[in-house]
Amino acid sequence: SYGLTQPPSVSVSPGQTATITCSGDPFPNQYSYWYQQKAGQAPVLVIYQDFERPSGIPERFSGSVSGASVTLTISGVQAEDEADYYCQSADSTGNYWVFGGGTKLTVL
Amino acid sequence: EVQLVESGGGLVQPGGSLRLSCAASGFTFSEYWMHWVRQVPGKGLVWVARVNKDGRFTTYADSVTGRFTISRDNAKNTLYLQMKSLRVEDTAFYYCSRERFSPRDWGVDYWGQGILVTVSS
Numbered sequence: 001s002y003g004l005t006q007p008p009s010v011s012v013s014p015g016q017t018a019t020i021t022c023s024g025d026p027f028p029n030q031y032s033y034w035y036q037q038k039a040g041q042a043p044v045l046v047i048y049q050d051f052e053r054p055s056g057i058p059e060r061f062s063g064s065v066s067g068a069s070v071t072l073t074i075s076g077v078q079a080e081d082e083a084d085y086y087c088q089s090a091d092s093t094g095n096y097w098v099f100g101g102g103t104k105l106t107v108l
Numbered sequence: 109e110v111q112l113v114e115s116g117g118g119l120v121q122p123g124g125s126l127r128l129s130c131a132a133s134g135f136t137f138s139e140y141w142m143h144w145v146r147q148v149p150g151k152g153l154v155w156v157a158r159v160n161k162d163g164r165f166t167t168y169a170d171s172v173t174g175r176f177t178i179s180r181d182n183a184k185n186t187l188y189l190q191m192k193s194l195r196v197e198d199t200a201f202y203y204c205s206r207e208r209f210s211p212r213d214w215g216v217d218y219w220g221q222g223i224l225v226t227v228s229s
Contacts, residue, residue: 033215035153042203042219043153049213086153090214095167097143097155097214 002026004087004100011106018077020103022087023069032070033088034063036081037102043086047072074105082107110134110218112204117223124194124227130187130204130220138162138182141207143216144189146200156202157189172198194227201225 004024012018022032032050035043045054047063050070060075074081087100116128128144144156157168157178166178177190187204204220207213 031212031214035216037153042221043216044219045215045217048208048215048217054217084152088153088155088215094212094214095158096169097158099145099153099155102152 002091002098004089004098006085006087006100006103008101009104009106011108012077013108014079015076018074018081018105020072020074020085020087020105021069022071022100024089024098024100025068026089026091026098027068027070028065030089030092032063032065034061034072035086035088036083037086038083046085077105077107079107081105110206112206112218112220114202114204114220114223117202117225119226119228120194121229122194122196122227125190125192126194126225127191128189128202128204128223128225130189132185132187132204132206135206137180137185140209142178142180142187143205143207144176144178144187145203145205145216145219146198147203147222148200153203154200158207159187191225194225196227199225199227 002025034047037043051063062073084102086102090097111133113131159178163180175193179188201222203222205216206218208217
């Protein structure tokens, strides 16, 4: 089995840029996905296939890949972005999925 | 509108069994692979199981292999998770989720609201 590693927490002031990294064996060969989960709610997909944004997700959310790490960047962070963020990927067959441990984004 | 609504959760004793259901609507259920993902309250997301479009192919996380069974009834637009030999550590919110449609696009685009399973004596 394999795991994805994320920092437990990231803190930024409103208007600043937040970066959340995720490292693990699937990368860069397999796609990465990012989910936002606000307290008491189900997760929401914010980035798919490394850097694509689903419709309805603000442009300030972006994704990138560099070697065995992927990054979620939130530019011009707003108070409403405070949430837990999870990266996710799969093995080469797509049969076994894995989530990162999650990063709590605090907007100061 | 895509909707996934879980049911069947509750309190069960260690060693017991429970079956979760997920009623799907707003899309052609039989065209999508489906998953169960769980989350211990206050902890992270953990993938549990995956089933293909016709229900004939399934995969599981190591922690539930041999105890949990994912299945589906496309005529009823319903996904299931049969859980046996439940352990205290299986206590979690269980989310029904839809895999994205495109080939090799292995992420979730829709989630249910989750259902709580509590394993305790």
